[in-house]
């Protein structure tokens with residue numbers, strides 16, 4: 024018997040999960056996604072070549088690992104078909120849960136229409152139909168991957184769904200699909216994806232029983248979690264480690280080491296509260312040096328200082344055994360680095376994350392910066408002040424920093 028280790032985003036996504044999953048995948052037999060959809064954008068750099076993954080797990084660059092897309096994922100067929108084109112011989116290397124819900128082109132149209140209607144209150148979604156696809160699943164009107172195996176019936180069911188929701192679609196100006204085109208599209212999906220659809224619950228159970236090493240790759244981040252994030256400015260899935268259990272069909276007892284991925288500063292893409300956002304030159308430098316542009320939408324990411332209150336909260340929610348501190352090199356050259364140690368809300372100082380994160384004033388501590396850590400591969404090579412920054416993060420978040428990343432490249436990683 025083995026346990027499944029978890030990689031989970033601790034901030035608002037884009038922490039560098041893809042890099043760490045790819046790095047660690049060399050030692051794993053199976054890498055699984057359990058939630059989210061093609062809103063995720065995980066970037067991997069190996070020997071100067073860039074890979075951008077949205078639905079395919081970041082274990083794909085390790086030829087030995089089997090990659091699973093679990094039942095908790097919302098699967099956009101066009102997106103995964105396009106992504107698969109980057110790789111050869113995927114048969115037997117990727118499996119899609121027969122229970123994964125489909126995220127079809129109309130979900131994205133609904134998503135974008137809702138965002139338009141919200142105006143100033145828009146969430147700033149990726150426009151990929153994630154909310155509407157999960158809403159259909161919870162409303163019990165969604166369609167699952169195994170239905171792709173019978174395109175004729177699925178096509179009929181989708182047209183029935185449109186008939187039942189006619190009023191809503193008219194209000195949102197979402198057109199009813201043309202019957203012949205819909206069937207043709209579903210037949211194409213079946214032809215491209217049919218052979219990858221499997222009972223992945225059984226596959227994961229067997230792997231656990233056979234003592235195989237399993238890595239679960241989170242998407243998005245804890246502060247975007249549907250329950251524990253900055254609601255309503257969140258995504259529509261359980262992004263915390265516990266979500267990986269329902270999203271794959273394993274029990275809490277099957278979970279092993281939980282590693283929280285966290286940037287040495289903070290970024291957020293889309294709207295919503297961000298207490299440590301920095302609107303000065305410092306924030307601009309983080310954006311420039313960190314190349315903070317979204318992998319999925321190309322939007323610029325908002326940048327700010329490390330928020331130890333939010334990270335402590337996220338570490339507790341996920342049961343993190345350790346943190347992996349990413350992009351430490353992006354802070355190279357800063358004379359002083361700020362770290363948020365508490366919040367002020369309505370004149371009162373608090374040390375926890377409240378349910379409403381609007382109107383928080385961050386309370387900072389200043390820490391001395393360093394010249395350069397870029398490309399460091401040994402902890403002892405790090406400047407003293409960088410070590411002090413790491414130690415302060417450990418104290419404030421009550422979590423050990425077990426991994427430190429000093430460039431986008433796989434090998435520029437310190438494992439303590």
Ligand code: GDP
Nearest residue numbers: 037038039040041064065066350428429430431
């Ligand atoms: P994910 O969604 O959590 O997988 O993260 P993204 O891939 O969306 O964003 C992280 C970005 O930071 C990617 O472009 C990575 O190549 C890059 N990156 C990861 N680790 C490091 C690091 O230690 N230093 C620098 N400079 N870039 C990094």
Ligand code: IMO
Nearest residue numbers: 036037062063064148149242243257258292293
């Ligand atoms: P990875 O896996 C960062 C954000 C969107 C928006 C909110 C809701 O690459 O870390 P959605 O389309 O999910 O309904 O949008 O969530 N968002 C992400 N931000 N990284 C992601 O994924 C994200 N996936 C969704 O920008 O604010």
Ligand code: MG
Nearest residue numbers: 037064065318
């Ligand atoms: Mg990303």
